[in-house]
Amino acid sequence: MATKLPPIFLFRRITLCVSRNHKFYSSYSSDSAPIRTETNLIPPKSKEVESAILFLKKKLHPDDLVRVLDSVSDVPSATAIFRWASRQRNFQHTAQTYAHMIWRLGTSGNSEQMEVLLKEMVKFGFLTVNSSFKFLVESFCTNQRTSEALKVFEIARLANLRLPVSTCNLLLRVLVSKTNNFGSVIFVYKEMVKAEILPDVDTLNCVIKGLCETGRLDSALIQFWGMEQKHCSPNSWTFELIIASLCSGGRIGEAVEIWKQMLLLECRPDCGFYARIIPLFCGANRTDESIKLFKMMKDDGNFPDLYLYSALIECLSENLQLKDAVEILEEMADLGISPCASSYVHIVHGYCKLGNVHEAMEFLNKTNNCPVEPYDALLSSLCDLDRFREAISLLKEMLEKCVGDGISWNIIIFGLCKKGNVRKALEVACRMVVLSNEPDNITCSSLITGYCRNTEFEKALYMFKQESVRDMFLDTRSCSELIEGLCHVKKIQEAAEVFYHIVSRGHSPSINSLSILISDNCVIGKVDEAIKILLLASANCCCFSSSIYTPIITGLLELNKDRYILHILAQMFVNGCTLDLRTYCILIHGLCMRGRSRVAADLFNQMVDDGLIPGSENLEKLIEGFAEGFSLKLVAHHLEKLIEAGVILRPLICNAIISSLLNEGQKFVACKFLDWMLGRGWVPDPDTHVLLVGNFDSEKKAGAMKLYDTDTDMVRYILAEGFTSYA
Template identity: 45%
Template sequence: MTAKSPIFVIRRHLPIWVSLNYRSYTIASAALVQGPPKDDKDAPDSAEFVSAVQVLKNRLHPDRLVHVLDSTSDVTLALKVFKWASRQKRFQQTAETYGHMIFKLGMVGDHEEMEVLLNEMVNLQLQNIEQTFDYLIHAFCKNYRPVEALQVFKISNLAKHRVSVSTCNALLDAFASQGGNFCSLMFVYKEMVKAGILPDVETLNHLIKGLCDIGCLDLALTQFHRMDKKQCFPNSQTFEILIKALYTSEQADKAVELLNQMLDLQISPHFDFYNSIIPLLCSINRFKEVIKLLRIREDAGGNLDLHLYSYLINCLSANQQIESAVELIRKITNSGLAPLTNMYMDIVDGFCNIGKFTEAMSFLDEGRVLEIEPYNTLLKGFCDVSRYQEATVYLKKMAEGGLTNVLSWYILIKGLCEEGLVRKAFQVMGRMIISSSSSFVVDGTIYSAIITGYCKIGAYENALSIFRLSCLYDLSLDSESCSQLIEGLCVVKKIQESAEVFYHIIGKGDLLTSNALSELIQGICHNGKVQEAIKMRSLAVFNGSSSNSVTISTILLGLLDLNKEKDILTFLSQILVEGCALDVKTYCILIHGLCSKFMMREAAILFNQMVHESFIPNSETLELLVVRLASCSQLHLVMHSLDSLIKKCGLLSPTMCNAVIYSLMKEGHKHEARNFLDTMLDKGWVPDAETHVLLVGNNNKDGRNENDDVFKALGDDKVSKILAEGLEDFDNHMALR
């Protein structure tokens, strides 16, 4: 009978584990570890456990135990074997064996068992314990487990075992690289200070970066200025952190001052410093500092970096330092390198911006540039200043040299169309098609340009024909040209045709400009198709198009004209859910609609919201609201807003103030009524006889209003649930006041 081989096999020549080699622990190996140990105190011993014990029983040694622990991915089994070994009388655990077991527990997040073993290790006062703490922290940090590393760090500090400053830096770096862990980062730094671990420049760099990341730039600069008191001196990384932070906080001048301070101190930048700082300096047009940095880099033995020179050439060209940019191109060429295409494009663009088109052409000819993009840049420069004749001649020259692509032709065609020169654009398009050196086809971009051209000259029928032709060929048109076509068709009252274009755009998933949508909605509503207008607006917004206040107001007015007051509330709920902001006109329309339906509570809510947003209603809306609320004895719902209006802008007239005072007294709000009276008197207004009688107490004893019964008969309208919760919350807030 053949005996089964044990699961755990010990190699004949075991490596002696002197220290916990954290470099052997990788993410890949950590992924094999199974989930946290379970309490199996009463469970029978598994075959794997029995096999492991058989291997160790008569030859138990720390090295052999480490090998067994490392040979299984089952943390439960490993911990059980570890505890079994601890119970053997002739065996003494070492810091190394504890380190291996603690690491396995940490990789599955079992902090409770980790803490138990860490405290056991401390209490046993094992040799090499500080080294084990160091390596555990490094291992956890390398495997992106900073929480577990921090747990080890805490216990080592409590036990007065001081870890090295490099270990603390590894832990600081782990928290700093994750972001949002400044509290943990500060905890580590404070514990370092308590333990007497002297920080080095790397430590302070982590602290400064952490302060910058949470927006405490002033504190970061304070730490920077105090570095010498801690016997630390800034390096290029220190300056890089602060320069980037100053730039991000829009303190570009201070960032440049700091850079000059670094150069004055003759601190040699690290090569990563150049890649990080030069783009920032170019973005704020500090090309002189960039030139200085590049010289320092090359003096230090750095190769000519095309990527960095590209930033500098762009900056020089944008600042009209064209000759300097051309000199850099020559320097690059003389060094045996090929300039990047965008370098040529930036220089040509720079020439065009200062009107030096002849120099731009000479630059491309002398450089024997073979890429098409710089020539297209020059062609666009001609078109941008409406020099179409020169652009046409130059395009012909480009075509003869085989230096055109479809974009070359499009640039000129689009330029001509935007000027309304559609006939000339067709001529250029014809040359493009019959050009012997061209295999280009007319695509959607060309059709879009032609549509734009026709719209420019008001030939909307022609533009519509081009649109339909492009649909026949299933070409993709840009949304801008289609939006222009919709606006134009609406101007000439071709609403059905504009709707045709609209549904095509929506079907393609393209966006519509807010002006085009507004014009279309107005046309649809004018034809009495308000429900279709609501549907079209919903489709456009769902597709990502923006809807302006004119569109919303148009729909609301359309619903009001059709006496669809309940639909007004439904539409209001929809736009509030979308997060649309209401303007004065929209508020007034809504309040009119609600008042006409005698939905006074909802009208009051909207009015309060309107005033809260500092909008001032027109006199017609205000008068209608006050009269209707007074007739329903609900004027108190808006009394705070009315008080605000009269104090801020004096909008209420003496007649309306009398009505407000009279109604508030009838509703039992005498204090507020007297406040309104005081405001009237301050303005020099005199209350009428009826108000005076009411205030002095000779009013009708039962306080009845002749309209009370009428409005009671109307009952409460329960559609207020349609309103968004935000408006109801505002109403509650006003009531509490």
């Protein structure tokens, strides 16, 4: 019979076994190898370690060990002390000592040794192992050590330990708050289900939030509608998540319906719900719902902030409910909240939309300490309505109230220039200088626009050159108008100089002006210049349409430089530009005429595959080009697609197709086109008939007849009838 050992010897045997299998429990001695960490190499017998061991020798208890482990400055020293305690005959570790050592390892990023200790803690089967795992998950989550918390949770589940739902929810919340962690969220949720940890509303909210934030809104709705089956009732946060996601996804109707259900369930929104949902409803122009929520918020004792007030005023102004908007503005003033300048601007725009400019003026006059922006908004509206006399009068009032600035002057100057009234704009500009407001780039840009609108392009160019010398930045709008105007009067070189000035500032003109400049350069034969302009604009991230490339392609074809066309096509595709129908037709016809039929055929087939169907006239022109180059067989299949799509061809072109296909040795395909002609009641001409019938030997003719024996009699009859006029 085996001798029964005292418990202390049993524990000694266990620790000895562990020490043989795990490096972590290697014995502590003076000649031990130093501990290797990620950051440094610290010998285990440091002064701090010796001092701690000396203290613990007098009083080795788990609580004392925990205090020492927490007090040492670095993890390697703590590890050495923990190992030393494991070797002591009269000491036994507890779940608490393990948990503190695991915590030190985890926070230092030593996940490998942390995992070893976690498994050891499970193996020893401490009574408080569950609470230790709970402590570790929550501590790592609180300190944003997400991967460590997830690893502790994973090992707990492998050991079939059941953590409290609150701990799992904390882990879920941390995971959801991080990006690219949705897979981990699902993992935790599934493990909770396996462990029969009943989810509560916080659990499901985390899952719903993760689904919404990863674009799985429909799946989130499934979870939302299934909450009752899980014996959970949605709370304010649940509704906030779903409604906000629906609004962001443009599904405002569904969002409003779920909000109405929230009211039916008497689920009272919290402050966060109001702050998030009211601006979303305002942005979607759901005025009634926004006002109702706004009143509910105040009834609940929650006062809106500046952002929420501003969103509501904007919504009401956009929907021309100006009386309500002004009342809210006054409410803000009563509460001591200073409105944003944009709130005044929205109200002014609302009055101007209704044509109530006088009411807008009265509104501004009644407002104390009104900023300059709403006055400028009213100035712009007056200029747009050609009410310049009133605009100038308003500007005088603004200057008297000391609210006018350079922008206010420029609004009137630009308004006059936009209407072509440069003389009056110059008078205003002179008055501006007299009152110590220096003209800036906006002033000069406006005057250039005015000269262009008056077709005074020479004056506009002169001003442009003056400001370029002063290194003043002119806006792209006025420069674009100048480019178009100079091209109109055939000053192409000067227009190009304006373009180069804009590009040197890192900008590009409008697409329309760029298209005109490129086209006009190609017309005068400067295709190389046009390509240079195109490449510079492309380098400035300008987005093009295929119409910009068309003049260059046409110019290259006219100059017999078709070898460069493939480079232009490559540039188009790099810029994400697709060919339109017109460009396709120009390219295909031009390449055919220059003997590049195979490239032209590839483009034709691609055009048809892209669903672009040319008109009958253009198609016939392309067919003639392929026929002249003896390459109609390369596009025959796609020609059939066009015919099936309903394209109508004249009998003359059909005869040409059949003749060309026969000349290219495509007799079977030619017969298919003949059948198509006959099916529409058209008769081939004598030359086509001779090619189809006269050149076949008897054996081949018999084979062909077998293919069409159902129509043989009809074919013979039609052909015979058709030749009576040629007898």
